[in-house]
Amino acid sequence: MNFVEELAGKNCLVVGAGVTGRAVQKALISFGAISKMFDENKNNEQDVINEISEQIELAIVSPGWHPDHKALVKLRENGTKLMSEIDFAWKIKQVLAPNQKWIALSGTNGKTTTIKMVESIFDAASINGKACGNVGETVIEAVCEGEPLDYLALELSSFQIEWSNLAKYESIALLNISEDHIDWHGSYDKYIKAKLKLADHTKLVIANKADPELSNRLKDSSIIWYSLGTPAPGEMGIVENLLIDRAFSGSAASAHEVAELADISPSVPHNVSNALAASALALSIGISHEFIKEGLKKFTPDHHRMELVLEKDEIKWIDDSK
Structure with missing residues (x-):
């Protein structure tokens, strides 16, 4: 049985x-x-x-x-x-939707915005998938609904990762790590280890090179790094006003434009970083640069999540109170 x-x-x-x-x-x-x-x-x-x-x-x-x-x-x-x-949910998926693939992300900040960017890219690419977990539906609801979805993009908390041992992912993104939920985990080090545990359950790790905890603790040469700097071969980054892919572009010498900074709203640094993570997740499952650009362009943050409320005298006022 x-x-x-x-x-x-x-x-x-x-x-x-x-x-x-x-x-x-x-x-x-x-x-x-x-x-x-x-x-x-x-x-x-x-x-x-x-x-x-x-x-x-x-x-x-x-x-x-x-x-x-x-x-x-x-x-x-x-x-x-x-x-x-x-x-x-994973065990149920194995029976009801054995061909369904999961991607996931975690981090102290930016999780919901980034996973919703991924969902917007899914929509642009007509991918039969959705975001779930800590956003929208629970994972079990997404697994059990109607016709099986091809992809689920999971937003995961440190609690969920700590408890999980079976689920496997096509790719995962780690956005950042700073002190949080120390009362539950017992120490900052245990909190970090809970987040990094996600890297043991995936085919591909995508991580923020600018985050000191991630860059110091993740040493696997296969990691796809992203940052707001100029990308080295195998990385995602920024050149002038462009998001650039040097990780999924076919060869170490090649580079492809993913999107323009103007496609990202608001184009503040941490949101551009979110867009790089979302783009890398999308590229990891074969979505084209064209559809990623379209998805990022159409994406609008939820109210109180990096919401542009005023632009005056070349100053942007952002509501990120959530």
């Missing part, structure tokens, strides 16, 4: 009743699982622990739940298999 068939009649538990948990619960029930869910917000900790049955065979854990939480410790003691929502 495949994984979906095995879910029929299986005693399952969804840990966390937020957006992700509810989507996982809906999927489990649709596959015939006997599934319950709980969330600490609705019960005190002891009530949650007391609810856990030794009969539970599989628990799908929503992001944000710490692996050392008492409820999860008890599940392990009971012999229950724990699985992240990303790995659960």
